Every structure is written in structure tokens, then in C-alpha cells.
Amino acid sequence: MSETKVYLLDGGTLLVDGFQVFWNRGPGGEVRFPCYSVLIEHKDGRYIFDTGYDHDHVMRVLPFEKPLQTPEQTIPGALAKVGLKPSDIDYVINSHYHFDHCGGNKYLSEACTVCHTKELEACGCPQPFERLGYSDYNFSPDHAKERGIELPSEPELDIYTPKFETVSGDQEIAKGIWLFETPGHTAGHYSLMVELAGRRPMLFTADACYSQKSMDLMCVSGFHLDPTASIQSMERLKALAEKHDAELFYSHDWETFPNYKTGAAYYS
Numbered sequence: 001m002s003e004t005k006v007y008l009l010d011g012g013t014l015l016v017d018g019f020q021v022f023w024n025r026g027p028g029g030e031v032r033f034p035c036y037s038v039l040i041e042h043k044d045g046r047y048i049f050d051t052g053y054d055h056d057h058v059m060r061v062l063p064f065e066k067p068l069q070t071p072e073q074t075i076p077g078a079l080a081k082v083g084l085k086p087s088d089i090d091y092v093i094n095s096h097y098h099f100d101h102c103g104g105n106k107y108l109s110e111a112c113t114v115c116h117t118k119e120l121e122a123c124g125c126p127q128p129f130e131r132l133g134y135s136d137y138n139f140s141p142d143h144a145k146e147r148g149i150e151l152p153s154e155p156e157l158d159i160y161t162p163k164f165e166t167v168s169g170d171q172e173i174a175k176g177i178w179l180f181e182t183p184g185h186t187a188g189h190y191s192l193m194v195e196l197a198g199r200r201p202m203l204f205t206a207d208a209c210y211s212q213k214s215m216d217l218m219c220v221s222g223f224h225l226d227p228t229a230s231i232q233s234m235e236r237l238k239a240l241a242e243k244h245d246a247e248l249f250y251s252h253d254w255e256t257f258p259n260y261k262t263g264a265a266y267y268s
């Protein structure tokens, strides 16, 4: 592994209302949006930024989001498409712990898990309006147990005891892999920038900005802890993109996602 490569792992889609995508603005009505993970092959190891949602979890807890996910769109399935197994992953970075960003953590049993200190705290005592967002605790069966949350009995979960490494502030966690604090959507939200040899840096907003249209309208999603901080984080992402001449990649953008490279194709 010499030069850094970035793969986008398609994780299927979810259905939400337009007023949740564009808060207080809409238009309302069903919107089906994509979820994906970012795989980074780096000389220091293999990193995954977010792990999508767990289909069974969504069907159990939020079936109204009508998940569509093929076996190829699960973490093991998507990794197989690029010739890897879950045990090949060294680090999982979670932008935040909403269910559609940590559903595949349970497969990555060899990996060290990196997240913001505040995020791990916040997901343990969510605000009442955040409970559904923070409903999937498969990223840490021990945390689930401590909080009296019952996880389904699954072979992956029975053996899964992740090691956590919590961080705060902006961090370059490996050469050319940057975490930038972008709170508001949640308490300890991180966006990620990857520098590559042959192209502009890729700046993954995660849920600090769902889509290009959200950015154009300066419109936050309906799921948030603090809308004022969310707007500041969107301004920050814009400024970071300008400063680093980075290309923004959005988390749930059904209009731009079809243009992203997925599967075995990669950015380098």
C-alpha cells in the first residue's frame, strides 16, 4: 500500500420526508436518499469512515424508512467487491453515532474505533428528540449493556468488543487524513478530509451537510442537536473546501451520488 486510495462503499438507501432533509423548507413528500461508507487504503493501514445502516435494525426500529439494501451493500458485501474481508480493516472512524453511520461497525471486529469524545458521551444520554437517531448500539455491545439497551442475539455481536480511541479538536490522524470538528447535527460530529497524490483533496461532510442543495440553500436537516451550530459547521466546511482547494462529498445526496465512483473504482 503505497499511494492512498479512496473507495466509496454504497450502503443502500433510506426513505425520509423532504421536510427532514430541508428543515422548515421542504418540499414535503418522500425522498429516497443514499448512504455510503468511505474506505481509505493508506500506508499506515485501512480506514473506514462510517459504516452505513444495519437493515435488520432499521426494520425493527424505524421500518417507516423503508430500507433498500442488497447483500452487496452491506459492509462485508461491499468490501468483497474490492477484494477485502472485514478483518482487513484496521480503523473505523465514525462521524457520529446515528444509526445510518455505525450499522456495520459490528463486522469490523479487528479494528480500533475512532470518534469524538463528546460523541461517545452524547450517544449515551441523547436528548428525547435524538433517541431514534441514536437507536443502534451495535458499535458497542458493552455500552448497550451498561445502558440497559437490549441488542438482538447475533453471532457478530456476541464476539464484538471494540477498542475505542476518542479524540477531540481537529486532528490529522494519519498523514493526509484529517478530522475536522463540525458539531450541530450531533454534539461530537466530525467531517473528514483525505489528501491524494493525483487529485484535489476529498472533503466528506458526513451529516454536517446532506447535499449540494443543502449547501446552496444553507439549509440544515431536520435531525439535529443545535441548528445554529449546524449552520456554523456548514460555513466552516465551505471555508475549509476553499482553503484546501478540496472537493466536497455529501452524505445523503441523491442528485450527486450517482456521479461518485463506487464499487471497485477508486480515487487516488
Ligand SMILES: [Zn+2]
Binding pocket: 098, 100, 101, 207, 251, 252
Ligand atoms: Zn446520516
